[in-house]
Amino acid sequence: MITTPTPHTLKRREYLQSYAMIAISVIGLALLVIYPLGWILRFSLYRYDGISEPIYVGMSNFIRAFGANGARYWQTVRNTFVFAFGKLLVEIPLALVLAYIVAGKIKGRSFFRTVYFLPSMLSVAVMGIMFYYLFGSYSGAINEIVRMFGGAGNTRWFSSGTLAMIVIMIASVWQNFGINMLFFMTGLQSIPEELYEAATIDGANSVQRFFRITIPMLAPVSQMVIMNALLGSLKVVDLVLAMTNGAPNFQTEMMMSYVYKLFFASTQLGTANNFGYGAALSVITAVILTVVTLIYLRVTHKGSEIHD
Amino acid sequence: MNKKQHWSQVFLYLFLIAIVVITLVPLLYTVSASFKPNTEIMQGGAHLWPKDPTLQNYIDAWEMGSSGGRGVSRRAVNFADYTVNSLIMSTITMIGTLILTSMTAYAFQRGQFPGRQFLYWTFLSTMFISAGSVTIYPIIQLAAKVDLNNLYGAAIVQVFLTGAANLFLTVGYLRTISKEIDESAKIDGCSFFQTYLRIILPLSKPIMATIALMSFRAAWNAYLMPMVFTLGKTSQYPLTVGIVALKNFGGEGASQYNLLMAGTMFSIMPMITIYLIMNKYFVSGITAGAVKG
Incomplete structure (x- = not known):
């Protein structure tokens, strides 16, 4: 016999089914996102080596981080910002110019697009290894090519902090310009064709059209692209662990890889386990990233107001 | 001209x-x-x-590097194992992501339950909490308590940590499916869940294909999370972890260069092949996320 449920029980059944359907996601969120954040916040106030009882030490982990003993961490912060801004200075303009060309009516554009995006498909860690050997001191292809053109070709790329940093930037640009190009292309496709036609009639050449129409009209997409790329670069970790592991002498160590080592590879840092200090640096790192995000949103918001 | x-x-x-x-x-x-x-x-x-x-490098890398050189221990280089591990991990992550994302997105987009807005915004805000990899330690501690500090744990964790972006993408897609379809299903006697299973899920195939590819690729390429989860368990290494370990701790370092390059090929060739065949899905998935994100 079929009973007709009342609207009330139907509604309740729908609630229950909805809750059941999101239950696993909510539990996952609580356990894997919210709980770990709480853990980090709490243990940043403790001295804890993972074995003996944690001891409450108040702000002393933070005092240490901001004191002379924290110099190494701040060095990694500086490295990270140098890396991020250095590579974005090349990556973003390159992506934008390529998007502008490839979004046009040029022959073979889908071939170019496919090739440029290809590196984004690959593992960051594995790519780091590819570049490590490409830039090898003795048998690396880059040095060989330099020799072919009559250079000395004996550059020891990974013995100098500056050169190693440049190689990391090159690898990162190589991997990411394609994806940013795609983002810019979606932005370009939303610019009305009539604007270009009108400008052409008014006698603007292609360079003028690029700077007077494309760049301003692309502002919202650019903000998103730069934001994504900036945060992604500040979070760099796999690339460095695979390629240089921070060498030489921490000159290519980044915020995230340093914090990772405090928790999992403290022997590489020559220190004993101190998860409380690691937690404090995690908090500081998260705050730095959030502040960068907020400043960025603030600045670009003002920027777009002006253009409107 | x-x-x-x-x-x-x-x-x-x-x-x-x-x-x-x-x-x-x-x-x-x-x-x-x-x-x-x-x-x-x-x-x-x-x-x-x-x-x-x-072809010797491939054979050596695949067959535990038996003749791969003096410094190569049998356990250290077993790219057959690594490849299988990568496949297992990526497949679990992909299936988990598909089930969870589609169900959660449907409940949030179509459901009318109390607390819906609050929960949805909590999910999305996790996309903007810039914690990144700094919370790995508490996560692995938690996993160890339930014996999931292994390859399977790594697969599961990756389902949840990339969840918010996929959720956002799928909710956006479901919005484009007319609600009249749900209504008629309801009149035919379908419950909320049945509507999902019989109507919405089949209709969301395109976005599911994109999410399947993206989550498989993300897991296949991941390094830090699986590395921490399989720390000290060489037989569970996925390709990325095995390759970096061979470079960093391979003992004679450069003497295993040939194996390393063959191993790298095991990691990148499947990705390149999938990409060249299905490049449309990748491109649309990434750009859709960009526009709506």
Whole structure:
């Protein structure tokens, strides 16, 4: 016999089914996102080596981080910002110019697009290894090519902090310009064709059209692209662990890889386990990233107001 | 076309082709090195074509490096295991992501339960909490308590940590499916869940295909999370972890260069193949996320 449920029980059944359907996601969120954040916040106030009882030490982990003993961490912060801004200075303009060309009516554009995006498909860690050997001191292809053109070709790329940093930037640009190009292309496709036609009639050449129409009209997409790329670069970790592991002498160590080592590879840092200090640096790192995000949103918001 | 335009066209193509060369050369060198005997690699060489091409590197890397050189321990290089592990992990992550994302997105987009807005915004805000990898330690501690500090744990964790972006994407897609379809299903006696299973899920195939590819790729390429989860368990290493371990802790380092390059090929060739076949899905998935994100 079929009973007709009342609207009330139907509604309740729908609630229950909805809750059941999101239950696993909510539990996952609580356990894997919210709980770990709480853990980090709490243990940043403790001295804890993972074995003996944690001891409450108040702000002393933070005092240490901001004191002379924290110099190494701040060095990694500086490295990270140098890396991020250095590579974005090349990556973003390159992506934008390529998007502008490839979004046009040029022959073979889908071939170019496919090739440029290809590196984004690959593992960051594995790519780091590819570049490590490409830039090898003795048998690396880059040095060989330099020799072919009559250079000395004996550059020891990974013995100098500056050169190693440049190689990391090159690898990162190589991997990411394609994806940013795609983002810019979606932005370009939303610019009305009539604007270009009108400008052409008014006698603007292609360079003028690029700077007077494309760049301003692309502002919202650019903000998103730069934001994504900036945060992604500040979070760099796999690339460095695979390629240089921070060498030489921490000159290519980044915020995230340093914090990772405090928790999992403290022997590489020559220190004993101190998860409380690691937690404090995690908090500081998260705050730095959030502040960068907020400043960025603030600045670009003002920027777009002006253009409107 | 006048002469000036003609030359600017030529210049444009030279530029595009130069970037193509720069993009492909590192990959071509890896391909070429994977076919070179180790001695040839060690001598160095900018020549792309191997003088004495061999498949031995692949065989050695695949069969536990049995004749791969004096310094190679049998356990250290087993790319057959690593490949299987990568496949297991990526498949679990992909299936988990598909089930969870589609169900959660449907409940949030179509459901009308109390607390819906609050929960949805909590999910989305996790996308903007810039904690990144700094919370790995508490996560692995938690996993260890339930014996999931292994390959399977790594697969599960990756489902949840990339969840918010996929959720956002799928909710956006479901919004484009007319609600009248749900209504008629309801009249036919479908419950909320049945509507999902019989109507919405089949209709969301395109976005599911994109999410399947993206989550598989993310897991296949992941390094830090699986590395921490399989720490000290060499037999559970996925490819990325195995390759980096071979480079960093391989003992004789460069003497295993040939195995390393063959191993790298095991990691990148499947991705390149999938990409070339299904490149439309990847591109649409990434750009859709960009526009709506």
